Structures are given as C-alpha cells and as structure tokens.
Amino acid sequence: MGKGGKASENGSAFMPPKYVSMDDVREHNRKGDSWLMIEGKVYDTSRWGSKHPGGAKILGHYAGEDATDAWKAFHNDKDFVKKFMKPLYVGDVKDKEESDIQADFRALRKHVEENELLKTKPLFYVLHLGHIILLEIMAYCLISYMGGSTASFVLGAMILAVGQAQAGWSQHDYGHMSVFPSHKINHIFHHLVIGHLKAASSHWWNFRHFQHHAKPNVLKKDPDVDVAYLFLLGDYVPKSWAEKKKGFMPYQLQSNYWFL
Known part of the structure; x- marks a missing residue:
C-alpha cells in the first residue's frame, strides 16, 4: 500500500474513506432509496x-437511521456478516451523534456481555424440550386411557396448555439463534418446536418477530401492536380513526373486553 494510503470499507486500496453527514443519511429514508448507519x-x-x-421490511424500518444497536443484537457472527456489507458501503459519517438513551443502552449491553449474562446452557434447553414432549405424551395418554370424561378432558387440556406455553417460549430462544453456537442446529430445533409441536411456520415467526424487536411498540413497524381492528392504542391512532x-x-367499551 502506498504511503498514506488506506483501504476503504469497500475493499479498494489507496482510497481514503468517503465522508457523509447524518443529514445525507436521513434523506435516504424510503423504499428504493434506503441508507442506514x-x-x-x-x-x-x-x-x-x-x-x-431477515427480510426487506426490517431494513426499511431503519432507512435513514442509525441501526447499530439492532444490527449488533441480531447478528452473532458479525465478522462473517460484514463480508456481505462491504459492497454496500457508502462512506463514514463525519458528524455521528449518540443520544443519552443510546449511550445508556450500550453501556448496559457491555455490562451484560462482560458478565456473560447472555451465555446459555444447551443442556438446559434439551431437558426443557424433553419435559415439553413428556407433557404432550401425558395429556394424550390421559385422554386415551381414562376415556372421554369431562374430568380427563379438562385435565388433559390444562396439561397441553402448559406444554404449549412452554413450547412457545422455547421456540422463541431457538428462533433468536441464542441457544447453540451453530445457526444450523438452532434452526433445526426451531423448526422442530414451532413447526411440529406448535404447528406454525418458523419463517413467518422470524420475519414477524424480528420486526418486533427492531422497532418494539412502534405503530406501523411492530406487527405485534398492529391490532387496530380490535383495539386503538396511543394518542394518534384513536383520533385519526375517529x-x-x-x-x-365498540371502541368506547374496549376497556371492558381488553382482557380477552
């Protein structure tokens, strides 16, 4: 490399990094014209x-914004992911800022990582899956061998409800690739639990749930709060719908049927 030369993010030698402003980034905030930092x-x-x-929507949610914290949270093997990011590189932000809430969150994340609070024990999850399968078998045997009485049906339903609730939280962790070091093994267990024990699509869950974590409780971006045809949330939606x-x-009565 020549004197004073520096390789840029896109891999070209002898090229100093290009600088852009945050205002430039904010201007590219729409579908078909999307930059993120x-x-x-x-x-x-x-x-x-x-x-x-992870789908196009989750990228669109951060168009024109700083996606650093979401990117760190969603990608375990960051060096591997950066290889695919190199051709997309535009430049470095010369006037990047860090809000108070971002600084607090990043300090918290550093503390959590340094204390290994995100480190999982795969054996726990294997035993947890075993007890879920045992609950399913118990409910089946209860109804099969005790007949179709009301008592056996209700007890079996209660056992299945506990097993399904536990399976829901278990598949959540597999779906986040947070149980095993291998992505492939996490995917296998995720397909097994949500696909076979809960009869739902793992791909549907991933695309929906990652949007939730990317923009939690943000209307029109978090699908988990897209419940306008049942409830009206926040300050803007009730007024605009009215x-x-x-x-x-009968939204004036939603406080009475909310518990459902």
Whole structure:
C-alpha cells in the first residue's frame, strides 16, 4: 500500500474513506432509496432488501437511521456478516451523534456481555424440550386411557396448555439463534418446536418477530401492536380513526373486553 494510503470499507486500496453527514443519511429514508448507519459507517440497502435473510421490511424500518444497536443484537457472527456489507458501503459519517438513551443502552449491553449474562446452557434447553414432549405424551395418554370424561378432558387440556406455553417460549430462544453456537442446529430445533409441536411456520415467526424487536411498540413497524381492528392504542391512532370513521368495534367499551 502506498504511503498514506488506506483501504476503504469497500475493499479498494489507496482510497481514503468517503465522508457523509447524518443529514445525507436521513434523506435516504424510503423504499428504493434506503441508507442506514452501522457503527458510524453508511450502507446503501436500496436494492439489497430482497437478499437480506431477515427480510426487506426490517431494513426499511431503519432507512435513514442509525441501526447499530439492532444490527449488533441480531447478528452473532458479525465478522462473517460484514463480508456481505462491504459492497454496500457508502462512506463514514463525519458528524455521528449518540443520544443519552443510546449511550445508556450500550453501556448496559457491555455490562451484560462482560458478565456473560447472555451465555446459555444447551443442556438446559434439551431437558426443557424433553419435559415439553413428556407433557404432550401425558395429556394424550390421559385422554386415551381414562376415556372421554369431562374430568380427563379438562385435565388433559390444562396439561397441553402448559406444554404449549412452554413450547412457545422455547421456540422463541431457538428462533433468536441464542441457544447453540451453530445457526444450523438452532434452526433445526426451531423448526422442530414451532413447526411440529406448535404447528406454525418458523419463517413467518422470524420475519414477524424480528420486526418486533427492531422497532418494539412502534405503530406501523411492530406487527405485534398492529391490532387496530380490535383495539386503538396511543394518542394518534384513536383520533385519526375517529376522523376517518374507520373500524367496526365498540371502541368506547374496549376497556371492558381488553382482557380477552
């Protein structure tokens, strides 16, 4: 490399990094024209969304924004992921800022990682899965051998409800790739638990749930709070729906049927 030369993020030698401002990044905040910042570097994801393993929507949610914390949370093997990011590199942000809440969150994450609070014990999850399967077998045997009485049916339903609830939380951790070091093994267990024990799609869950963690409780971005046809949340949605006369539920009574 020549004197004073420096390899840029996109791999070209003898090229100093290009600098862009946060205002430049914010301007690229729409579908088909999407930039996002990760660790002070800007990437153009405008045409890459369809190739993203986590789906295009989650990238779109951070268009024109700092996606550093979400990126760190979703990717375990960061060095591997950065190989795919190099062709998308635009430049470094020259005026990046860190809000108070970002600083607090990053300090908390550093504390959690240094104290190995995210370190899992795979044996626990294997035993946990074993007890879920045992509950399923117990409920089946109860109804099969005790007949179709009301008591056996209710007790069997209660056991199945406990097993299904436990399976729901178990598949959650497999889906986050947070149990085993190997992504492949995590995927296998995730397919097994949510696909066979809960009869749901693992791909559907991943695309939906990752959006939830990327933008928790943000209307129109977090699908878990997209419940407008049942409940109206926040300050903006109830007013806008009332003005447009949308919806069909007796929303003035939603405090009474919320528990359902």
